[in-house]
Amino acid sequence: MQKRLLFDGRLLQFTINRLCQQLIENHGDFTNSVLMGLQPRGIFLAERISTSLETLLNKKILLGYLDTTFHRDDFRRRDAPIAPHETKVNFVIEGKKVILIDDVLFTGRSVRAALDAMVSFGRPEKVELLTLIDRMYSRDIPVEATYVGRRVNTVRSQRILVELKEQGMPEDNIWIMEKEDEA
Amino acid sequence: MSKLSTRHLLGIKDITEEDIQLIFQTADNFKDVLNRPIKKVPSLRDITVANVFFENSTRTRLSFELAEKRLSADVVNFSSSSSSVKKGETLLDTVNNILAMKVDMVVMRHSSPGAPHFLSKHVKANIINAGDGTHEHPTQALLDAFSIREKLGDVAGKKVAIMGDILHSRVALSNIFCLKKLGAEVMVCGPITLIPKFIGELGVKVEYDVKKALEWCDVANVLRIQLERQQIKYFPSLREYSIYYGINKQLLDTLNKEIVIMHPGPINRGVELNSDVADSDHSIILGQVENGVAIRMAVLYLLAGVKEG
Numbered sequence: 175m176q177k178r179l180l181f182d183g184r185l186l187q188f189t190i191n192r193l194c195q196q197l198i199e200n201h202g203d204f205t206n207s208v209l210m211g212l213q214p215r216g217i218f219l220a221e222r223i224s225t226s227l228e229t230l231l232n233k234k235i236l237l238g239y240l241d242t243t244f245h246r247d248d249f250r251r252r253d254a255p256i257a258p259h260e261t262k263v264n265f266v267i268e269g270k271k272v273i274l275i276d277d278v279l280f281t282g283r284s285v286r287a288a289l290d291a292m293v294s295f296g297r298p299e300k301v302e303l304l305t306l307i308d309r310m311y312s313r314d315i316p317v318e319a320t321y322v323g324r325r326v327n328t329v330r331s332q333r334i335l336v337e338l339k340e341q342g343m344p345e346d347n348i349w350i351m352e353k354e355d356e357a
Numbered sequence: 358m359s360k361l362s363t364r365h366l367l368g369i370k371d372i373t374e375e376d377i378q379l380i381f382q383t384a385d386n387f388k389d390v391l392n393r394p395i396k397k398v399p400s401l402r403d404i405t406v407a408n409v410f411f412e413n414s415t416r417t418r419l420s421f422e423l424a425e426k427r428l429s430a431d432v433v434n435f436s437s438s439s440s441s442v443k444k445g446e447t448l449l450d451t452v453n454n455i456l457a458m459k460v461d462m463v464v465m466r467h468s469s470p471g472a473p474h475f476l477s478k479h480v481k482a483n484i485i486n487a488g489d490g491t492h493e494h495p496t497q498a499l500l501d502a503f504s505i506r507e508k509l510g511d512v513a514g515k516k517v518a519i520m521g522d523i524l525h526s527r528v529a530l531s532n533i534f535c536l537k538k539l540g541a542e543v544m545v546c547g548p549i550t551l552i553p554k555f556i557g558e559l560g561v562k563v564e565y566d567v568k569k570a571l572e573w574c575d576v577a578n579v580l581r582i583q584l585e586r587q588q589i590k591y592f593p594s595l596r597e598y599s600i601y602y603g604i605n606k607q608l609l610d611t612l613n614k615e616i617v618i619m620h621p622g623p624i625n626r627g628v629e630l631n632s633d634v635a636d637s638d639h640s641i642i643l644g645q646v647e648n649g650v651a652i653r654m655a656v657l658y659l660l661a662g663v664k665e666g
Contacts, residue, residue: 244390244398244428244658254360255662257379258386294395 177335177351180307180324186346189323190219193304194226196321197273204235206299207271212288213241213259216276218340219306223275238263238295240274242287261291268296273320278334279305282317307334307348326350361659365477365484368493369534377538381503383655384648391427391651401430404661407460409452410487411437411467416622416646417487417497421464424653430661433460448472449479456482462661465489483660491525491586497621498531500652502539504645505576508617513540518570521580521602521629524551525587528580528621533559546570547602550591551582567602571612578619579604579629595628605631609639617641 181189201207204227211220217239224237243258274288285303292298306323312330328334333353337343361376369377390398406425410418418434425432435455446454452463462483465473470492477484488494506512517536523529523545536543537560544562545552557563564570571577582598592598604618618630618640626632635642 241386243386244400246400249400249662250403251664252662253664255659257359258383260386261389290399294390294393 177349179347180326180334180350181346181348183346186306186348189306190222190226193321193323194223194230197223197227197304198230200302201271201273203231203233206269207273208236208238208265208267209273209275210238210240210263210267210288210292212274212276212284213239213243213261215336215338215341216274218338219277220275221340223304236265238265240288240291242284242291245287245290247283247287263295266296267292267298269299270296271300271302272298273302273304275304277305277336278307278309279303279317279319279322280309280312280334282313282315285317286315309334360663364660364663365473365486366495366656366660367473367477367484367486369495369498369531369538370493372495374538377499377502377535380499380652380655380659381506383659384499384503384651387427387654387658388648388651390654391647397427397429399429400658401425401428401661404461405431405433405459406462406464406657407433407435407455408487409435409455409463409465411448411465411472412488414466414487416649417466417494420646420649421485421487421496421653424650424657427650428654428657430462430657433458448476452476452480456480462657485656485660488527490527491530492527493531493534494527494621495531495535496649496653496656497528498535499656500645500649501528501532501578501619501621502535502541503652504619504641504648505541505617507644507648508641509575512536514542515576516542516544516574517576517578518544518546518564518574519578519580520546520567520570520604522551522582522591523547523556523580524553524591525583526580528578532578533561537561544570544573548592548598567604568608568611571604571608571616574616576617576619577604578621580621581623581625581629599628603627603629603631604634606633606637609634615639619645621645 209220209224211217224235227235239262241259241261243256302320304321305319308319308322308325309328310325331353335349335351337347359379362373408421464485464487466487468490470490472489473484473486502512519529533543544564546564620642624630
């Protein structure tokens with residue numbers, strides 16, 4: 175199968191704007207709410223959302239990076255350990271509403287690890303999940319997103335390729351492709 | 358994904374520069390974990406580690422045990438003074454008996470050089486060398502280099518002098534391998550009787566004058582005189598050693614630069630290092646101990662993380 179484009183830069187911007195509006199509907203002026211991007215790629219989306227929210231609300235939004243590597247459930251079950259990334263959470267989440275942000279929701283296992291990792295920073299009042307792409311009917315764990323950019327129906331042999339400017343790409347593109355097409 | 362080129366950490370000699378950098382990058386993340394209110398992660402929750410110490414240790418054993426517990430591993434401790442080794446059991450039998458109880462990793466200290474290498478050929482578990490006689494002490498060298506990197510930004514291009522009892526020191530040998538692999542310049546300095554004859558062939562400078570060594574270096578890693586390994590007299594007296602090779606504030610004040618002082622512990626205060634240096638701002642000795650836990654977590658994590666064949 176050829177790779178199929180899910181998002182180009184323009185559509186991505188529209189979707190991020192819509193997700194920001196939805197967040198404001200639920201969280202008002204973000205007084206008691208924080209964003210937490212999941213490493214490695216969720217942080218780019220989290221940064222864009224936080225920038226948009228800061229423009230819309232004209233205030234500083236708390237944003238953290240959460241790395242779930244040490245909390246994953248597939249340790250010792252892969253050929254090599256996953257390289258950890260930086261966790262940067264300069265605030266406590268005790269009593270706060272936390273919005274976890276990731277690019278793709280697939281099996282739900284990363285989100286489970288994130289919920290586990292998050293506990294190190296306090297007990298949140300509420301946790302929500304925002305994902306740009308929801309791969310429906312693929313869950314191993316009962317986890318669902320609160321905010322979704324786009325729902326797609328995929329099979330296991332496919333993967334989502336996220337190319338963002340932050341990763342050094344010339345422009346933003348998100349594709350769906352067969353795994354064996356990877357060169 | 359990233360993994361080490363080895364299943365065991367037996368010595369620095371056998372690993373690559375990429376391995377060392379990978380351990381450092383992983384240790385950076387663990388150091389961050391150690392500074393959180395909740396200092397524990399669940400990565401090694403289905404792993405059992407045996408700390409098998411045939412030789413005395415405080416710091417290393419404690420540091421390994423803490424690292425294992427911070428990673429949620431189950432830990433069993435063994436020390437030869439209270440075991441069947443005294444009744445005549447061989448090393449391989451002892452370890453095989455421990456492994457029969459379903460242990461996944463073994464951290465071992467032994468007075469015989471090569472003991473962990475021997476073990477790694479005969480048992481399935483991952484072996485980490487926590488010091489084998491006068492041979493290697495890889496995690497100490499890693500934490501020393503990691504501490505230099507933290508203090509000075511990089512190890513490459515730095516000048517490190519290793520001072521004292523080089524002949525009996527496994528810390529010295531592992532440090533030489535590690536620092537050379539990372540691109541540092543290394544000098545050894547001590548009484549002529551305590552410097553191995555052909556050490557220059559490892560690519561290190563040799564100096565017998567402590568003042569000249571201090572003037573040359575950015576970092577001085579000061580070692581203890583290992584009296585327990587010295588069967589003959591290598592120098593007239595400890596007092597004379599401390600006069601000629603002891604480092605004190607007066608001596609450091611004569612240098613026209615600031616150098617970093619390191620020591621792997623235990624310190625013999627007043628012999629190789631005076632209190633006015635050991636407790637000064639130049640010293641990063643307690644920083645080394647702190648980094649030791651992060652480095653050992655990284656080593657355990659990276660070795661344990663590979664799927665069993």
